[in-house]
Amino acid sequence: MATPEETAEFAALIRGLKDRSGLSYGVLAKRLHMSTSTLHRYCNGDAVPTEYAPVERFARLCRATPEELVEVHRRWILADGARQRDRRAATGTATGTATTADTTPGAAPEPDTEATPDPAAPDPTPSASRPAVQEPRPAVRDNKNRRRITLLTAAAVAVVLAATALVPRLVSGGGDDKKQEAGSVTATGRGTGTPSPSTAPKATSSPSPSASDSTSPSPSATVGGDVSASQSAKSGGDADVATEVPLTVTTRPYAWESPCSQTYLVDRSQGKLPPPPTEQDAPSWVSALGAVSADSQYLELTVQGTGHDTVVLNSLNVRVVGSAAPVAWNAYTMGYLGVGCGGGVPTHSFDVGLDASRPVATPKSGQTGLPYKVSESDPEVLYITAAAASHDVRWYMELAWTSGTRHGVLRIDDQGKPFRTSGMSGRPRYIYSLDDSAWVPFQGD
Template sequence: MPENTAAADFAALLRELKDRSGLSYGVLAKRLHMSTSTLHRYCNGDAVPADYAPVERLARLCKAHPEELVELHRRWVLADAVRGRKGAAAAETSPEEAGSGTGPGQAASGAAPPAEAASAGAPPAAPADADTGADPAPTRRRTRTAVLAGIAVAAVAVGVALAVGLPGGGSDGDGDGDGGRHRPVGAAGVTAEGTAPASSSPPSSAASPSSPAKDKSPARTPAGSAPAGAPSGEGQKSGVPVTVRAEPYAWESPCSQRYLADKPASEMKPPPLEEGAAAWVAAHGAVSSGQQYLRLTVQGTGPETVVVDGLTVRVAGKRAPLAWNDYAMAYPGVGCGGGVQTRAFAVSLDSARPSLTPEPGNEDFPFKVSESDPEVYYLTASVSAYDVDWYLELKWSSGDRSGTLTVDDEGRPFRTSGNKGRPAYEFPIGGDGWVPEGTTKLE
């Protein structure tokens, strides 16, 4: 989809919501904690927000209907994807190349400098004093070193090209070096499987009870399919025609989310805005308390239709609920919006076999997606009696192909703990610290 069309469609819906609300740009910008000029640029199509959280807050302030929230997210995904492709194309040409009018790897004079010639596998030109009678030994040594370096670089380049071009680097004959099980294919903690049956084994990196930090090991480096918003060709290299973007720290409303943390109230920072929730959780080693609201954006990597056959909840571990303090993200006295979204599902992690059920009035799987028609699913996972590690398996099919994507929190399971009987705290507006919940006097 052309960039101007995607951005214009997104901006048109933003303007429609803004105009219908009757609120001015200044009032909305103040409530969204952004400048009026930034909001103008979003609504005029001059810029696309890099993060969806402020867009959703704007829509809720304008009292958007659930169907409009889904459509707004879909248009933002498309506009963000086009912007990502534009940025990637611009990065292929360096400023020096753009200014000189030469192609990559060429000097302004049209001849490649010695270092670049070496990287291409060719020896550099002889130095200017080659015929002056000076000792040529240093020159030969430099030339030989450059040639060897060029050969090494060329060999690495060939190896990388072969690794990218082949379906997989394994020797087990299935085109996948790890047997097709839990191979990373997305930056949002998504792994892919081929047509093999679904496995109930947990992701390779399990969260420890005291450290919910993200797994940054090289083994989880994304490869194969790209997250939603990336160029479609990247996703098609692995043969997986669908991608998933997981947002495990989304909030259903400003009042809905709570976190458990093994720290006293005196050491806790004030509640964040939704877009800062992930950083706040990481800084405090916090865990979702009572329930976790998960937003999944599912998008095809090409024009073909992909059927999302279902989402299965897999439990990786259950323990007694955490004996930590419970911190509410809402400020006392602040009104809360919310409401049931389209494509909304619920699951009780207390169940022996947790499974997703559609919220009242919502349809169940299967659904269809493509590159130009993504879907957004909203999952509410509740728990009271356990501390649960869990993840999702998304089953897809397209023509004669099918497979499973494992969706988790960047290589680790999602984690949600019950909070019954835990000390609860809130942060008063204008206050300077957390206080026991229910003790704030509202004026």
């Protein structure tokens, strides 16, 4: 099978980073904790990593610039999408072949195990060796008669039930026909009103097999990769409200701007805290310890359309759920003592001041803000730095979008819960020392 164009472009990009770094496949594979053959396959386009974390570590080891990191992420999203499309196509082809084989005209029918032997057909068994045979045909005919009676009885019951169901409609008069017709228009989204409970379609009421096989998210579903935006389509004016959200937002709420840029508040002493995690393990580390992002929280939002239509991202609004005094816990900075930290400001980055009475997302360093355009083949990655110095803030964001006559708002949060960011002023702060294998007081700024 030919390599998809997206996969080939992704492989060419990371292969170029590898060649520029001067590091061998063996050295890179050892530092990435993977086999050399696997790394070869990634760089040759024979395979695509199923997760972005090893790709990012690879790019950082090859000293990719912030702009190159953004491009690597974008290329990986497209290559991963191509991989999933190929897998679905292969599954569909296999299923279609099996179905065709089962329904091909002229295929030999299954033998009828209950067929009555033809009395006129000659018996190949010699009469001398043929044992006495009891007549099975009456029993077979009785079985067939019982099946016919059962079918006729079921049909009669169905007719009675249908007639019973029609009685209320006949009694209510002819005016209900117009009501039913108007209700069906509203339920399918062509009207401007909200469907009433009596006319709104229910997902569980359809007997069609396709209803249970559908994977399209509902407006209130959570979709995406690590953490996704809870989708809630909201209407404005008299325009048609979107029945299906034409984009996905995959959120990484515990991304790190640089290897030691993130600090967490944890309600544990330094002697009882495990070593710092890697970036890809940060979500489980935070969840297990009940940690809270300290001073600032760095979010990575990958926004991608679900079809060929262009989707315009109009605005990104911050909503504060609650604000309180900062938590009085110890602060622990990720990274290691004596290990340098790099980083930069990628494009499409925003600052959010959570201490403000009405926080807003402001583009960094004079960058161009929203609106942006996305589609299935042209995703965008947005970076949010939300800072809190004097409060413990619970918050989420809303992304307003339009696509043609459709529009709506996506709620972006932490798997259905608000994000949480707390100030750490005056709190004891520690960093991990590889020499001592322990958390030690942080001496930096």
